[in-house]
Amino acid sequence: MGSWWASIKEDDDDKSRIDFGDKEALRPKVLDFFQNQSLSDHLKDSEGWNAFHEFLESEYCGENTRFWLAVHNLQQASDSNMAAKASEIYEAHFGSSAPYEINLPTTLLKQLKQLVDSKNYSKDMFNEAQV
Numbered sequence: 001m002g003s004w005w006a007s008i009k010e011d012d013d014d015k016s017r018i019d020f021g022d023k024e025a026l027r028p029k030v031l032d033f034f035q036n037q038s039l040s041d042h043l044k045d046s047e048g049w050n051a052f053h054e055f056l057e058s059e060y061c062g063e064n065t066r067f068w069l070a071v072h073n074l075q076q077a078s079d080s081n082m083a084a085k086a087s088e089i090y091e092a093h094f095g096s097s098a099p100y101e102i103n104l105p106t107t108l109l110k111q112l113k114q115l116v117d118s119k120n121y122s123k124d125m126f127n128e129a130q131v
Contacts (some may be wrong), residue, residue, distance in 0.1 A: 063100035067093050071126045086121040104129055 006096050042048030053065040070092070093102045094112060100122045104112075108129055 011100065063093065063102055065114060066100050067102050067126075068130055071130045075123050077123065082123055083119070083121040086123075087116065089126060090116045102129065 043052060049065075053062060056062045056065055067089070070085075070089045074082065074089060076084050090112060092098055092100050092103075094109060112125065112129065115121065
């Protein structure tokens, strides 16, 4: 798959990379952008990824792209960084005070919590949640 070009800013002033203006003006621009190609086609380049992330942020669900990218990066991580990255993903998206909480079925959340509590981290532990 090659190197991954997308990243999510983690600073306090988390502004989007593409400025579409106000929320009402965003919808027609997003529809025009995606009219001739599928979403998966657009997500293959940085402009498409950033536009999709911007749209999700405007709809208050940008945590989904943050999670997807974090899991992708975990899968590419070295074994020595894997446990720390997996723990960070869990805390950021599923911990008790998660800033980017993801909604998952209770059974899947319980499975992830058991893996974290037992420190049984793996590169694929979030695969089912990423789908």
